[in-house]
Amino acid sequence: MTGDLAFYHDSNGLLALERCGVDATIVLLDNDGGGIFHELPIEAVDPPFTSQFKTPHGLAFDALEELYDFEFERVEPAAFEGAYRRSLASDGTQVLLVSFDADASHRRRAELDDRVRTAVAGMEGDGSGP
Numbered sequence: 817m818t819g820d821l822a823f824y825h826d827s828n829g830l831l832a833l834e835r836c837g838v839d840a841t842i843v844l845l846d847n848d849g850g851g852i853f854h855e856l857p858i859e860a861v862d863p864p865f866t867s868q869f870k871t872p873h874g875l876a877f878d879a880l881e882e883l884y885d886f887e888f889e890r891v892e893p894a895a896f897e898g899a900y901r902r903s904l905a906s907d908g909t910q911v912l913l914v915s916f917d918a919d920a921s922h923r924r925r926a927e928l929d930d931r932v933r934t935a936v937a938g939m940e941g942d943g944s945g946p
Contacts, residue, residue: 820846824875830884833909841903842886844913848872851918870918877913886911 818826823844832838853859853869866872881888886909891899896914903910 817843817845820844820848820873821850821871823877824873827880830880830886834885838909839907840909841900842909842911844877844911846877846913846915847918847921848874849918851921854918854922888913890915
């Protein structure tokens with residue numbers, strides 16, 4: 817599993833797929849940039865956040881399929897499980913690209929984090945928690 821920016825920066829390593837007979841499933845999470853950087857305080861300052869931290873790229877990773885001889889599939893989140901199971905049962909390397917919105921994903925993670933923190937704090941107050 818890798819993010820889009822890491823996949824882009826490390827894509828020349830895909831030469832090893834054919835040379836080494838790699839049988840792998842690569843899950844490519846594409847949010848058109850570095851979504852993890854939303855965790856930094858600089859997120860509130862734009863510019864420079866988008867251009868220097870999030871760095872949207874607009875790349876079409878399917879172009880690498882022919883160059884590096886792997887199978888490429890764009891997968892909707894709802895269809896991911898089936899595509900992943902098919903890939904595990906297949907020979908060779910498959911890249912499953914799942915696109916999502918970085919801002920919405922960040923907000924959802926923050927919401928889940930708040931819910932977990934609230935639940936844990938409630939457990940501590942009633943004597944059942946850590």
